[in-house]
Amino acid sequence: MRPSFRPARLKAATLLAVAMSFVIALVVSPSADAADFLLSQGKPVTASSAENIAFPATSAVDGDPGTRWSSAFSDPQWIQVDLGQTATVSQVQLSWESAYAIAFQLQTSADGNNWSSIYSTTTSTGGNQTLKVTGSGRYVRLLGTQRATQWGYSLWEFKVFGTTSGGPGPGPGSKLLSYNKPGFASTQQSDGNCFECTPARAFDLDPASRWATATDVGWVDPGWIYVDLGATAQIDKVILQWDPASAKSYQLQVSNDANNWTAIYTSTTGPGFKETLNITGSGRYVRMYGTQRNTPYGYSLWEFQVYGTGGAPTTPPTPPADPANPPQLIWSDEFNTTAGTKPDANKWRADPGTGQNGELQVYTDNNNIQTDGQGNLVLEARREVTPGAGCPIDPVSGSGTCQYTSARINTGTKFSTTYGKIEARIKVPKGNGFWPAFWMMGSDFLTGRPWPYNGEIDIMEILGRETTKGYSTLHAPAYNGAGGYGGSYGLPGGADFANDFHTWTMLWNSTGITYQVDGTTVFTVDKAQLEATRGPWIYDHPFYLILNLAVGGDFPGPPNSATPFPSRMLVDYVRVYR
Template identity: 80%
Template sequence: MSSLSPPHRPGPGSTSRRPSARLKAATLIGIAMSFILALVVSPPAGAADTLLSQGKPATASSAENVAFPATAAVDGDPGTRWSSGFTDPQWIQVDLGQTATVNQVALSWEAAYAKAFQVQVSANGTDWTSVYSTTTSTGGNQTLTVSGSGRYVRVLGTQRATQWGYSLWEFKVFGTTGGDPGPGPGSKLLSYNAPGFASTQQHDSNCWECTPARAFDLDPASRWATATDSGWVDPGWIYVDLGATAQIDKVILQWDPASARSYQIQVSNDANNWTPIYTTTSGPGFKETLTVSGTGRYVRMYGTQRNTPYGYSLWEFQVYGTGGAPKTPPTPPADPANPPQLIWSDEFNGTAGSKPDAAKWTIDPGTGPNNELEYYTNNNNASMDGNGNLVMEARKEATPGSSCPIDPLTGSGTCQYTSHRMNTGGKFTTTYGKIEARVKIPKGNGLWPAFWMMGADFLTGRPWPYNGEIDILEVLGKDVKTAYSTVHAPAYNGGGGIGGSYTLPNSADFSDDFHTWAASWDSKGIVYTLDGRTVFTLDKAQVEATRGPWIFDHPFYIILNLAVGGDWPGPPDASTPFPARMLVDYVRVYR
């Protein structure tokens, strides 16, 4: 529930299914055609172009059902296929078993093809480098000439050509084994908090203090950008002083949408004479992991053609290798135990009428954001019911001028609705874990119950959305058959947040009973579940490769609230039942 955001507009639901008539027709036609088309999908490979992918392990972001697994695209059978869920993005990858130099990828698309996609390679299955990118694919059979090295090869679809998912009859990878092994022994991050320099830097209301240092601070929510007055020109550059001569073997760039189409990675011993060690004229933007080889004290990104009308901007510019004068970076947070252990909970087992535990919760009074209509009172609208539940109550006040609390912003009692919001800020935070609550939500136009998390640095002055927001449960009282889970970050927030909607089996009503919402969160992403069933998955690598930096690897605190009105749910009306009650059986955190 965005505290300072425009209304959420989550993407399409993940529970739709392709009509069976279309499925059967497409399957019959596809099987008949694919035997013919398989002959022309890829030309006969020469001695140096060996088919590497057939029969190798394959995985995917999703499968439409068990009949269409990822392995069906690499089994050599042109009559079987992989088919994904019906959302963007989606991916399929194959593990070649060893490092290979990849020079050709052949794709045979079913009718559900990708209009925009990338072919990527990786040494470890986590850090990906794009070797082919298009936004104008027409599907069918494609033979792509590429150049890259890695053990893993992935097709990452970012825009579907149809309302369905992505589907491949064949995914063939050709090349030779024994490619570049990647970073050598002893390679480490050399650029952390090293001095940075740039052609220009932005400092205004749109990008505050976007200095070169921001690209080297390991803070994915801060960035460098070229200045608006003179920096939206070519060329544009940024470089880092590693403090001493270093052998460079890897560079990671996390671009803002203002990225470089054509650029070089260059090294220098004097910051004047530069030697290119990587050149591209088709930079895809977002996250690029580059295997390079060069020696120098200074490393520069030198952009010569922009991908947008704007300038150049990097959230992260990381340089790896040996030598230099590196500073020790912070230790990444540890993933939860396996299995996770309960570390914090509130079972709300107090006596009837008792208030939330002040040792665990901070009451958050005041006027709600998002053009909401309620005033959150100082603990007047929440208490235990004596049956093991917290009751958060939204009320329509009969005489707003006298019975409502004083609004500290206006100095008068003018609120029409009151409700409750509380959080664990300053009392409990967690980085990673399984965060869950069992909740019964209210029904009624204008009601907006939520269970969510905010980055703890919000409490020490970092503004939203740079602190990060993880929404676990949001339901609109006007549509209690649909729930939403969403994340917000600088590169994707408000209406552009990354999220999913989902329903109960048989389109049941969420307000009829208690349900358990949970987010299982670790260094690889977040898996959202409802009553133990996975409803939405966020993969960190996918987000970085398609939307922008992942900013959720730091402490967050928990929030519960029941809003009334606002941009997204709209206002209550005569049919809205007041008082409206949100019941919480428990909140638990496992780590």
């Protein structure tokens, strides 16, 4: 769903810095050579398969020896890590679970498609392996061709060591130096597409705000942005989270006076999206100097983060903690009240008014929402005339008077959460024009931050005209509306969601989101992969819950003469674990 209303656009200066990115510092392994730096930890990783949701590929590069990747039970299988830039690889450490590879290769690639072998064995005995290798590439892959057991391939850790073209990587004491420091740029954009996109937005640790070059003089080369670190610093890493308006050719430069600049990194093949660059340089000022754009548009950065030692750093906010393992129940509503009872006012608030997105209904807090005395909350859509401004033309009657009523409630100022297991058991209605949803909005929407800058998490959406398919989607400034980041799915055997209750679950933490239906994973979002392919992750702050049953709209289309009224969306329970 999209929000039912939007406040006037705020000045960017008032946008809340509520979402934070947390970067795991690269460390030297005690068993690696002195010149070898761990390059793979926390980097985007993909695999040919995963045994199930408990064993994703990300677990092999998360630095946690208690989590692991495990593949499907067949040959061949692979896991590969994107180091972010070309590296000279000198060592790979493998920590196998009992399901190990007898035969495998270590391979490198410049593009993730064409591979060169840098190590090969057909007599591996598993366990902990430290392999000296010589190779170069942005991508490093383990390709397993023969399993030691009837199970798949399973790694507790997959560590790649070496150096990058920009330098060895962060050293001891490295920290974020650029947070809330003054920014300066060649130009800045301020219009309906990017209101007050000033340089400061790239240094605020808010991945939903950005800097962009101006349009009033045309998008031209060169374009630049720099940060004043407050004092001379030793630079060892820079993270650039690009908008699609990114640089193909650019330099990272340092200076002690903001006039005389020295290049410490040069690229003519900038990939855009997220770049993590291990570099070496010294200066008070750090500049991105773009000379060739990847698009017809200008240059734009959601985040420009500088790491190292020295400077005059401002301590950034502490990232929110991940849920307990196992998570604990912190909030619920079972709806076990007598028939006709309104939702608990200590937990929910009615959200009356007309919808957006071309919806036809008026949401009321009348008899459209109440419990049924059988343990369910009922959201009921009715065909009934409701006078009011802003009603769209009903395609059936041709009237501009609102022809339908329904219900929407949210936890708004009552309850919100950052991360957790969020779950509801729901039975959806069937019929053209119905649009039931269970979703979440970033809580700063209530204090004035406009959609989609606050973030939206759709846990469940169903279209009444096609109730064999469900949708789960994320919305952010860089991907929203029809371009949201999500997936669709069905039930086993093509069963109809409207025939029975089903349980929708979202597992949400600092590394990603997993969507499940009736305990089966239907869609996963890996934070690193999202940042590397679509845009910033903006889900590290509080969100509140919403239940609603819309009638009509851009997504489901309108009701027709066969649409059954009244129709009900039934909610057995809503539970949140943290």
